[in-house]
Amino acid sequence: MIYLKRVSIWKDGNYKKFSKLDEDKDVDLLIIGGGITGSSLLYHLKKSNLKVLLAEQNRVGYSVTGSSTGKLNFLQNDLIDSIRNNYNDEVARLYLKSQMDSIRKIVEVINKDNIDCDIKKVNSYLYTNKDNEIDKIKEVKKFLSESGIEVFDGKSDLVKSKYMIYVEGTYVFHPIKFIHGLIDDCDNVYEKTSIKKIEKRGEKYICHTGRNVIKTKYVAVCSHYPFFNIPFLFPIKGSLEKSYLSACKSRVNPISLISYSKPFISIRTHKNYLIYLSNSDSLNKCTDDKKNFGELCKKVSDLNINPDYLWSNIDIMTNDCLPYIGKIKDNMFIATGYNTWGLTNGFSAGSIISDILMNRDNEYVKLFNPKRVNAIKYLKTITDIYENISGYVKGFNSSNKSIKKSKDGKSTLKVHGSSLSNKCPHMGCGLIYNCIEKTFDCPCHGSRFDIKGRCLSGPANNDI
């Protein structure tokens, strides 16, 4: 534990630093966010005649993408089943095809552009340790077989399982190295450049960074959780899920493995490390980071390994289990809600939005239409609203010892001599101190801040 790093294993490296925007710009397309989505969109438009600018508020790849498990997998826990239940087999099959297409294209790009991102072909396993899920996995196997995919029965010593299947033709890679491989040769990427406000004036959007203004015809919001509520009303269209991860030195044969349902266990190998994810739950229930990290450490110690890296990560779950990718209003696009499978979906989003912009057909436009309506959503919406409110209350009632009242009666966070407001600048939710990663986290919408109050992850786009 002495050398434990409280950061994702992917962030432990040296990457190109892009400069901060320091002048006004007039472009055709502004891409907001430099995760897998924004970077893939920029990549897909490299050869177009559009003048594009990518603004990233922190560092490229350092938010959700750079804290993921880095799997390129189409055997995605219970997601395909949920899509079949919410829609039908045809929709689920199209979603499955979109994932396989995305994996194939990512591998093609890596080979064509010689991207050094530690890509490795591995078999992907899906398992359950619950009796009532054995038939569900058998049903997944049947569905995949009927879709032309070979599925095998499997086993692994890494987890206790009652039934396990696996597929071939899936991969693991290093997500931050991949993104840098996509865009490091671009001179239109700006880091430490946060978009704080977007206004429409005539035909153009005027986007404010606080210091400069970017005029643009098109805007692509690739910021994960959107920092604005209108027009998309995102808080009622998705919920957030948090997971805890570790990377431990270990000599295990290459593998990618995931449990069928919550609480998820997700495992993969990376060089001589085993990456182990556990304790996933809705963000609002993940307020005791110490306990969750403790339980994760116990699980890896049962495998006789110790964490060298510990970190957590948050992704957006949509009500109908399909992502939102496409146009939300005139000349404004969004791509988010990947249900923890955003490396495939984020890359796909880059291809879909670029095809719309270039007037090319894309078979997934309708499937991921962000303006789709589905009755199932309504029921879940009530749960989501409740979760948002209870997250808000938990933040305020946090028994966190670092929260003190200042002389003027306002609540402040006191850590390492600094004194900060305990309210998230996004929507005013109370922040909770994550004593393992030493961050202040919003239990409502997932924004994160370092101990000096600097914003690490949105939707907040200001420091505390």
Ligand SMILES: Cc1cc2nc3c(=O)[nH]c(=O)nc-3n(C[C@H](O)[C@H](O)[C@H](O)COP(=O)(O)OP(=O)(O)OC[C@H]3O[C@@H](n4cnc5c(N)ncnc54)[C@H](O)[C@@H]3O)c2cc1C
């Ligand atoms: C624990 C965990 C493990 C996962 N593992 C996998 C996996 O193995 N395989 C898989 O396919 N998916 C995985 N996912 C899902 C996947 O990581 C995400 O869905 C995906 O990375 C999201 O990409 P993104 O580009 O939308 O968001 P991000 O990577 O978060 O990028 C958005 C960027 O926008 C920037 N930004 C935000 N607001 C602003 C603003 N106002 N101005 C400028 N910039 C802004 C942020 O700083 C950020 O860099 C995992 C998710 C979790 C939580």
